[in-house]
Amino acid sequence: MEIVKVNTGVPYEVLIGAGLLDRAGELTGEAVSGRRVMILSDDRVAPLYLERTEEAFRRAGFAAAHFVFPAGEAHKTLATVERALEAAEKAGLTRSDLFAALGGGLTGDITGLAAALFLRGVDFVQIPTTLLAMVDASVGGKTAVNLRQGKNLCGAFHQPRRVLCDPETLRTLPREVYAEGMAEVIKHGALGGEELLDRIVHGEPLENLIADNVRLKSGIVSLDERESGLRQKLNLGHTFGHGVEKLTGFSIYHGEGVSIGLMIAAFAAEHHGLCRPGVWKELRGMLTREGLPVTTCFSAAEIAGAARNDKKRRGDRITLVLPESRGQSRLYPLAVSELDEFIACCDGTVTGIKEE
Ligand SMILES: NC(=O)c1ccc[n+]([C@@H]2O[C@H](COP(=O)([O-])OP(=O)(O)OC[C@H]3O[C@@H](n4cnc5c(N)ncnc54)[C@H](O)[C@@H]3O)[C@@H](O)[C@H]2O)c1
Numbered sequence: 001m002e003i004v005k006v007n008t009g010v011p012y013e014v015l016i017g018a019g020l021l022d023r024a025g026e027l028t029g030e031a032v033s034g035r036r037v038m039i040l041s042d043d044r045v046a047p048l049y050l051e052r053t054e055e056a057f058r059r060a061g062f063a064a065a066h067f068v069f070p071a072g073e074a075h076k077t078l079a080t081v082e083r084a085l086e087a088a089e090k091a092g093l094t095r096s097d098l099f100a101a102l103g104g105g106l107t108g109d110i111t112g113l114a115a116a117l118f119l120r121g122v123d124f125v126q127i128p129t130t131l132l133a134m135v136d137a138s139v140g141g142k143t144a145v146n147l148r149q150g151k152n153l154c155g156a157f158h159q160p161r162r163v164l165c166d167p168e169t170l171r172t173l174p175r176e177v178y179a180e181g182m183a184e185v186i187k188h189g190a191l192g193g194e195e196l197l198d199r200i201v202h203g204e205p206l207e208n209l210i211a212d213n214v215r216l217k218s219g220i221v222s223l224d225e226r227e228s229g230l231r232q233k234l235n236l237g238h239t240f241g242h243g244v245e246k247l248t249g250f251s252i253y254h255g256e257g258v259s260i261g262l263m264i265a266a267f268a269a270e271h272h273g274l275c276r277p278g279v280w281k282e283l284r285g286m287l288t289r290e291g292l293p294v295t296t297c298f299s300a301a302e303i304a305g306a307a308r309n310d311k312k313r314r315g316d317r318i319t320l321v322l323p324e325s326r327g328q329s330r331l332y333p334l335a336v337s338e339l340d341e342f343i344a345c346c347d348g349t350v351t352g353i354k355e356e
Pocket residue numbers: 042043044045048071072073076103104105106107109129130132133136137138139140141142143144152169170171172173174177180254
């Protein structure tokens with residue numbers, strides 16, 4: 001088992017190892033004082049893992065109840081959170097009890113927010129079951145739901161007490177959902193130093209791959225819990241990726257958007273002499289091997305237009321994250337009015353590719 005410490009205000013550990021799911025109760029019991037748990041899960045994950053998880057909690061002396069909601073972004077809403085809170089109240093949860101998120105990043109977001117709100121805040125643990133949730137969403141304490149106007153517009157910072165990653169649960173993951181996680185892993189490779197990048201390129205056992213990525217994210221989050229500077233680097237590929245997601249009406253996977261966004265950032269950076277040559281090509285090879293898209297039919301102008309409205313933008317400037325050499329990326333503030341021109345070079349290579 002690998003253990004990664006996350007040094008946020010209230011520190012916690014991420015445990016990674018095969019078979020952890022069946023030890024969820026015992027390992028949670030070490031980190032919290034409450035003995036009543038409300039497990040949240042969506043209706044795809046619940047049939048696969050809920051019974052085993054509840055059983056694991058009961059074996060460790062917990063009173064366990066559950067709340068299952070429909071899978072999909074359309075249900076990542078305050079309405080779902082409200083129903084979860086009511087279920088928790090009905091199950092008799094008190095201030096000292098806890099929630100557990102069993103599922104992907106979506107379940108983690110809903111559960112974290114429910115835990116932040118219930119009785120003005122109770123503990124929660126994360127049991128992520130997607131690669132994306134393990135390497136990205138379950139670390140950092142960001143929780144949110146969607147509003148009609150956009151994704152993740154309503155949320156809170158609330159750190160989990162523990163995160164339990166059992167790589168065996170990834171076996172049931174659809175290939176495209178697994179690839180989404182790899183998009184974030186490759187993004188980490190592009191900003192987390194050459195050593196990490198090399199380990200990702202050469203391939204390593206899943207447990208180590210997850211631990212490496214959690215270590216990187218937790219290192220950054222520990223230094224910048226509330227996303228003022230350094231943590232912005234994790235947005236690499238996301239400004240343009242989000243633009244592409246928006247243009248498709250969010251019909252592509254988030255990881256697919258990130259993959260294309262990473263390609264735009266890397267290609268434009270190389271074109272403007274801000275990045276060593278070869279970085280774009282290597283990243284493109286890595287993404288392609290995972291079956292992720294590296295081009296899009298949308299033009300640079302369309303993507304710049306969609307990215308202009310990014311919520312991460314401050315005033316009339318936008319902070320891009322750009323690769324600068326193997327394993328290194330930097331923050332690059334740019335006037336919003338220059339965005340269009342900055343990525344126009346991508347047309348014909350990454351963007352505006354019609355024969356898809
Ligand atoms: N809080 C954060 O820091 C953060 C970071 C990144 C993403 N997110 C959020 O996470 C969500 C995306 O995460 P995700 O990709 O994990 O999405 P998800 O939770 O929707 O999971 C994707 C799909 O896989 C299914 N699934 C999950 N685990 C499974 C398993 N082991 N076997 C079979 N099927 C399984 C789910 O039911 C779902 O249909 C988005 O809502 C995003 O906004 C949050």
